[in-house]
Amino acid sequence: MIAHRATLDVSRALVHYLARLLHDERRLRNTPTGSRVLTPFRQAVMVLRWFRGERDIPKLGRDHRVSRAPAYRYLHEGIVALAAQAPDLHEALDRAHAEGLAYVILDGTLIPTDRCAEQTRSVKGEPIDAWYAGKAHTHAGNLQALSAPSGLPLWIGEVEPGLRP
Structure with missing residues (x-):
């Protein structure tokens, strides 16, 4: 080396x-x-x-x-x-209001993963993989973010299991 x-x-x-x-x-x-x-x-x-x-x-x-x-x-x-230093959603919205932002942008994305095997129950009561995103046909985490009109991130939420079918 x-x-x-x-x-x-x-x-x-x-x-x-x-x-x-x-x-x-x-x-x-x-x-x-x-x-x-x-x-x-x-x-x-x-x-x-x-x-x-x-x-x-x-x-x-x-x-x-x-x-x-x-x-x-x-x-x-x-x-x-x-x-731990990041603001929570309420603090981010208060900051946006204090800065006089006319609007904020809420957007999300799916982050692909291959490391989650957590099971849950579907609305029909059947066991399913909690991290399987049905619409995307892949295992993923759903990440939501709030941004200023300029694109500056104000808040990013915890990763949640992927969208269910």
Whole structure:
């Protein structure tokens, strides 16, 4: 293997912001100092690399000298820390009103998945796969978002099971 350095195209302030969130989360969980392979700063870099398009999590882990399981755990901790900063729907609507927006745009999309096997009952009482989107004929999560007229995202909802037939 050949080692090389790369530049991450995000500001240092953003990395420090996420690192502070991760540090605070570790304190809330009473994580002992020095018990993690990655510092909050290095974990923030790993998470932001994933957001910038590096989707191969085992590779991210290797790059940061952690195995696959901690790489997934570190990534999800970062996502949760960032998501906790997002406004809820009421806060987003209040902000839109305060900014005098004439309207907002509600839109959604299906995100394909192959990792969900949760069962539920159909309206007919038959067992069905909760994450199967009948109209799209695929397993997917339904994601809804609220945007300003300029396209700026104001709110993104939790992923829900795909649309039922």
